[in-house]
Amino acid sequence: MLEEKIKEAAAELSTCKYVVVLSGAGISTESGIPDFRSPVSGLWSRANPEDFTIQSFLRNPGRLYEIGADFFQEMMNADPNSGHQAIGELEQKGLVKSVVTQNIDALHQKGGSQNVIEIHGSLEKARCLNCNWEENMDDVLAEINAGTVPPRCKECNDPVKPDVILFGEAMPPAYQEALYEARKADGMLVVGSSLVVSPANMLPQYVDKLVIVNREETPLDHKASIIMRESISDVLPRLKEEWLSLVQN
Ligand code: NAD
Helix, strand or coil, X not given: CHHHHHHHHHHHHHCCCCEEEEECHHHHHHHCCCCCCCCCCXXXXXXXXXXXXXXXXXXXXXXXXXXXXXXXXXXXXXXXXXXXXXXHHHHHCCCEEEEEECCCCCHHXXXXXXXXXXXXXXXXXXXXXXXXXXXXXXXXXXXXXXXXXXXXXXXXXXXXXXXXXXXCCCCCCHHHHHHHHHHHCCEEEEECCCCCCCCHHHHHHHCCEEEEECCCCCCCHHHCCEEECCCHHHHHHHXXXXXXXXXXX
C-alpha cells in the first residue's frame, strides 16, 4: 500500500516542471529534535508558548535562554537524517528547485540542500535588536555556559536575540522569496508540517499538484493529490529512488 503511494507520488511529481519542498519540524524529529505539536513528544506538551513571544523576550531576555539554551544546543549538535539527505540529493539532481522551511535548525543545508529559504530564521546566529550586530550561536552558547545570561552584544551591550522569529514578530524578507517560489512552482512536496502555522500554510494553495508526507492529518489534506501519513524516513528515501528512476528512464 505505502509502496503504491510512493510510486504514485513519484509519478505525480515527475510530471511537474518546478517542485518546491515545504518542510516543518516533523522532518527533524528523526534527528532527535522534538517538534511542537506531536502528541506527548512535542515541545508544547512541556513548554509554554508564552515564553517564546517577542513580548516575553523584551520583558525578560534571560528567560528565553534559561528555558531554551539546552534545546538550542541540541539543535546545533543534531545531524541530518535520511529525509534531509533525500531532499538534498533531489535538489542536486535538479528535481527539487528549492526548500522552503519553517525550521530553524539548518539541517537541510547539512543534508545537502543549497537553495534553502528559512522563513522563520536560523538558530545558527543571534542578533542585537538595537544595533543589528550578529554573532554565531556557538559563541552565544559558550557565553551562556560561562554564566552570562542573557548574552550581550559586543558593540552596544544590549541583549542579543536568536535570529529566529518569535511569536508576535513580523515575517522576515525570506517569506517574500518563499511566496515567489510557491507562485513559480507547479508541484509542492510538504514534509513534516502540521500546516497550522500561518502564513507558511498559505504556500500550498499556489500549486496544482500537492503531495503531503506527515504522520497526522493536516487542514490542507483535502487539497493534496497524495497523502502519506507515515514516517518521513520510511517515505523520502524510497520516493527519491522512484522519482530518480522515472526521470532517468
Ligand atoms: P508542528 O510541530 O506543528 O508539526 C509537525 C508535524 O510533523 C506533526 O503534524 C507531526 O505529526 C509530524 N511529524 C513529526 N515527526 C514526523 C516524522 N518523523 N515523519 C512524519 N511526520 C512527522 O511543526 P510545523 O508545522 O513546522 O510548525 C511549527 C513551528 O515549529 C515552526 O514555526 C518551526 O519554526 C517550529 N519548530 C522548528 C523546529 C526545528 O527547527 N527543528 C523544532 C520545533 C519547532
